[in-house]
Amino acid sequence: GDSVTQMEGPVTLSEEAFLTINCTYTATGYPSLFWYVQYPGEGLQLLLKATKADDKGSNKGFEATYRKETTSFHLEKGSVQVSDSAVYFCALRGGGFKTIFGAGTRLFVKA
Amino acid sequence: DAGVIQSPRHEVTEMGQEVTLRCKPISGHDYLFWYRQTMMRGLELLIYFNNNVPIDDSGMPEDRFSAKMPNASFSTLKIQPSEPRDSAVYFCASSLAGADTQYFGPGTRLTVL
Numbered sequence: 054g055d056s057v058t059q060m061e062g063p064v065t066l067s068e069e070a071f072l073t074i075n076c077t078y079t080a081t082g083y084p085s086l087f088w089y090v091q092y093p094g095e096g097l098q099l100l101l102k103a104t105k106a107d108d109k110g111s112n113k114g115f116e117a118t119y120r121k122e123t124t125s126f127h128l129e130k131g132s133v134q135v136s137d138s139a140v141y142f143c144a145l146r147g148g149g150f151k152t153i154f155g156a157g158t159r160l161f162v163k164a
Numbered sequence: 165d166a167g168v169i170q171s172p173r174h175e176v177t178e179m180g181q182e183v184t185l186r187c188k189p190i191s192g193h194d195y196l197f198w199y200r201q202t203m204m205r206g207l208e209l210l211i212y213f214n215n216n217v218p219i220d221d222s223g224m225p226e227d228r229f230s231a232k233m234p235n236a237s238f239s240t241l242k243i244q245p246s247e248p249r250d251s252a253v254y255f256c257a258s259s260l261a262g263a264d265t266q267y268f269g270p271g272t273r274l275t276v277l
Contacts (some may be wrong), residue, residue, distance in 0.1 A: 082203065087264070087265075094270075095270055095271075096168070096223070096255050096257070096268030096269050096270050096271050097207075097255070097257075097266075097268045098267075098268065099265045099266075099267075102265065104263060104264065113269045142207065146264055150195055150212065150214070150219070150259070150261075151198075151209060151211075151220065152266055154206070154207045156206045157206060
């Protein structure tokens with residue numbers, strides 16, 4: 054079945070460092086891909102998405118490109134801030150209405 | 165616009181008691197999802213509804229768990245009897261058919277003593 058694998062955390066960075074969180078997926082067909090973010094004490098919220106190969110999703114300085122050839126959707130940000138500290142979830146939605154979430158990667162950004 | 169509303173935000177109960185969690189989806193959304201989040205197991209989909217009808221309940225862990233959606237604006241997740249291993253954060257989410265994005269509520273943190 055469909056699945057999502059993302060890098061284990063926690064990831065600890067200093068402010069203004071470059072961020073990459075790896076995500077790979079297994080799916081039949083052409084799924085939509087997402088990154089959700091969960092801030093402490095809150096529910097998940099959509100950060101960005103891409104619906105077809107080579108699409109780039111972007112929001113709040115974060116970017117991810119849908120790479121069908123490598124089945125990947127890595128999250129990147131050029132300069133992280135303390136306020137980016139959160140848990141990041143990679144996810145996919147295939148043909149049905151279930152969204153498959155990865156295990157989440159916790160990011161700590163130090164001032 | 166009001167987002168997904170969940171109540172209560174926190175619930176502490178004793179083992180064996182009945183627990184009812186409530187969710188109000190975003191108006192107009194026709195899909196509703198219940199998730200459970202724990203440190204050990206991450207985010208798990210328990211059940212989801214379309215137009216108030218349960219579509220997939222394969223994630224419901226045991227018969228002690230049940231969910232209903234009597235109308236388009238209200239859903240409940242009930243645990244009877246509750247056990248300490250049910251302690252988790254329970255999220256409700258809703259979405260619109262044809263749209264990819266799910267909108268999550270703030271969650272209910274359940275502690276079973």
